[in-house]
Amino acid sequence: MLTGESQGYYGDYQASPRGDLARALGSGFVYQGEAAAFWGGKLRGEPSGALAPTAFVNFLQNHDQIGNRPFGDRLESIANPQRDRSCARDHFAGPDDADAVHGRGMGLENSVPVLPALSRADLAEAVRKGRRREYAWAYAKYGR
Numbered sequence: 001m002l003t004g005e006s007q008g009y010y011g012d013y014q015a016s017p018r019g020d021l022a023r024a025l026g027s028g029f030v031y032q033g034e035a036a037a038f039w040g041g042k043l044r045g046e047p048s049g050a051l052a053p054t055a056f057v058n059f060l061q062n063h064d065q066i067g068n069r070p071f072g073d074r075l076e077s078i079a080n081p082q083r084d085r086s087c088a089r090d091h092f093a094g095p096d097d098a099d100a101v102h103g104r105g106m107g108l109e110n111s112v113p114v115l116p117a118l119s120r121a122d123l124a125e126a127v128r129k130g131r132r133r134e135y136a137w138a139y140a141k142y143g144r
Contacts, residue, residue: 002060002079002087007137009038028056060087070135071142 001017013020013030020030027049035041048055061075132139 002075002083005078008134009036012036012038025058027051068131070131070138 001021006014023032024030028051029045029048031045032047032049033043033045036044066072066074
C-alpha cells in the first residue's frame with residue numbers, strides 16, 4: 001500500500017490492499033486458505049480469526065521486505081514519506097514493537113544483511129542467482 005509495488009508476490013496484494021490490511025489486523029493474516037496467483041494458485045495460510053490478538057505480531061516491514069529485497073532497501077526509502085511517517089506513528093502507538101528489531105524505531109537507513117556470511121560458496125551463489133531471478137524487475141528498473 002505504501003510503495004505501490006505490484007511486481008512479484010506483491011501482485012497478490014493488489015486486488016484489495018485496504019481490505020487485506022483490515023483482515024490482517026483483524027484476524028492475523030491476509031491469506032487464510034485462499035489461492036495465491038504468484039505461487040501458481042497454491043493455497044496459502046489457514047484460518048486464524050479465532051486466535052487471540054496477542055497471538056500475532058504486527059509490523060510495517062519484515063525480514064522479507066528488508067533483507068530479501070534485491071538491494072536491502074527499507075520502507076522509508078521507497079514509500080511516500082508522509083504516508084510512511086503516518087503509518088509508523090500509528091504503528092508505534094500500538095502494543096507491538098517488532099519493527100524496532102529492524103531498526104525502524106531508531107530511524108536506521110542502512111540495509112539489514114540477512115545472509116551476510118554464507119559459509120558455502122555454492123550456497124551463496126545459489127542465493128544470489130535466486131534473488132536475481134525473483135527480483136529481475138527491480139534490477140531492470142533500477143539498473144543495479
